[in-house]
Amino acid sequence: MSNLFPISVTVNGVLYQKEVEPRLLLSDFLRHTLGLTGTHVGCEHGVCGVCTILFDDKPARSCIMFAVQANGHKIMTVEGLSNDMEHLHPLQEAFSEKHALQCGFCTPGFLMTLIPFLKENPDPTEEQIREAISGNLCRCTGYQNIIEAVKLAASKLQASKATVAN
Template identity: 55%
Template sequence: MNRLEADARHPVRFTLNGKAVEAEAEPRTLLSDFLRQQLGATGTHVGCEHGVCGACTIVVDDMLTRACLTLAVQVDGCDIRTVEGIAPSPDRLSALQRAFRRNHALQCGFCTAGILMSLDHYLSRHPAPTEEEIRELLSGHLCRCTGYTPIIRAALEAARLATSSEETSDA
C-alpha cells in the first residue's frame, strides 16, 4: 500500500444510537476520533488512548468496545450505541443516569460516559447484580474524582429500581 492509498478516505456507514449515519474516514482514523470529530458524538471521551481507562467505552453490535482501540472503518455496517443513546428521549434521563445524579456519582464527568455505557450494558443482562459484580465491572474504568463508592451505590440503586417498579420519574 502506498502513501496515497493509506490516506484515501473510505465511506463508513453504520447505525448510531438508532439512526443511520455515513461519513468518510481514512483507514487509520480511530473510532473515538471519528465519533467526536466527524459525527459530533462528543460524549465518547478519549483518555489514555491505550484502552486502559475506559472513558471511550461504547457498545458495538452488542459488545462493549473501547473506541480508542477500534478503527472507524472496522465498524462499517455495525450497530453502535454511545452515551448519547442511553437516555430514552432528549428531555428524560435513563434510570441509571438519574441514579447517578441522586447519588452524586460523578464529579468532573470525564470517565462517566464510559462507566455509564458499561453499567447500562451489564445491568441489561444482569438485572440483580451484587456489589462485588459491580466492583469487578468497574475495575476496567479509571475514575480519579469520585472514589467509586457513589458509582457503586448508583448502579445498585438503578438495578433495584429496574427490578422493582418503584422507579421515580424525576427527570
C-alpha cells in the same frame, strides 16, 4: 496519504454514511466526524475506559478500534441513553441521585459499561459490580458512590420492569 473508505454505520439508531481515512480511530470519528462528543477520550491505549461505547450491543473501547471497522455495524454512545435532561435513563438518574460523579469526565464510559452489565445482571452483588467497573478509571469519587448508584439503578430498572409487566 491513504485512500478514503466509504462506511455506513448505525449510531444510536441513525444510519450515517461517511468516507473515512483508515487510520481514523472510532472515538475520533464519533467526536469529530459525527459531533457526538459525549464519548470522551483519555489514555488512547485502552486502559482508562472513558471511550467505552456499545459495539453490536457489547462494551468496547472506541479508542482502540478504527472507524472503518464499524462499517455495517451498530453503535450506541452515551447520547443514545436519553433524549433530554427531563427524561434521563434510570442509570443516569441513579448516578445523579447518589453523587456518583464529580467532574464527570469518566461518566460516559461508566454508563456504557454498565448498561449491558445490568441487562445481564439485573440484581448484581457488590463484588460483581466492582468486577464490572474494574476497566473504568475514576479519579474523583473513590468509586464508592458509583457502586451505590449501580445498586440504585438496578432497583430502579427492576421496578420499571415490574410496572411494565403489570
